[in-house]
């Protein structure tokens with residue numbers, strides 16, 4: 001079990017879930033912001049457009065301009081850009097080789113497994129110093145419990 | 157001095173600083189100055205041939221540096237240079 005933890009209110013998490021369902025069968029993507037004063041806490045979600053030039057059911061890409069705006073938003077509002085979320089339509093919430101190849105240090109990567117109108121699972125991952133993904137526990141602040149099963153081993 | 161905005165994931169190489177001020181007038185020289193100041197960031201920005209890595213984009217104001225006609229654009233005191241990592245992924249192979 002990993003000791004990495006990501007805290008979020010279930011209402012904030014719902015914003016990602018709604019966006020994943022809205023964009024289905026295509027992959028959705030976006031940013032989230034927050035602070036690290038007392039562990040990593042997400043306070044704001046910002047969905048952005050998937051601009052992948054190709055099969056958007058299997059791939060996503062974020063416009064560099066949207067990335068630039070996200071960093072500016074963080075600086076102007078004194079919050080931290082904590083990571084990226086994206087969906088896996090009709091697939092498990094396990095990072096792909098493609099996700100790993102593109103992953104950056106520090107960021108939390110939230111993956112939502114979405115089947116039509118239902119969210120099957122949500123996981124979060126962070127790169128360790130060896131460049132492998134470690135599963136991060138999603139802790140719901142309002143429910144005072146972890147999201148879902150969180151049974152994933154630390155392998156991608 | 158022009159301001160370079162360092163992307164959040166690379167701030168572990170800049171002692172958590174988000175911004176670097178450079179008095180250079182040339183974009184690449186300014187980024188090289190940043191790399192000399194924080195040597196650990198260099199490999200994340202430049203390849204062995206000292207070219208900007210393909211997954212790193214540079215914006216000067218709201219313009220993609222690679223699409224600028226005049227690469228030797230002169231940095232002004234209020235110019236903001238953004239270093240932007242590629243963000244992508246997917247499912248399956």
Ligand SMILES: [Zn+2]
Nearest residue numbers: 099245246247
């Ligand atoms: Zn993915």
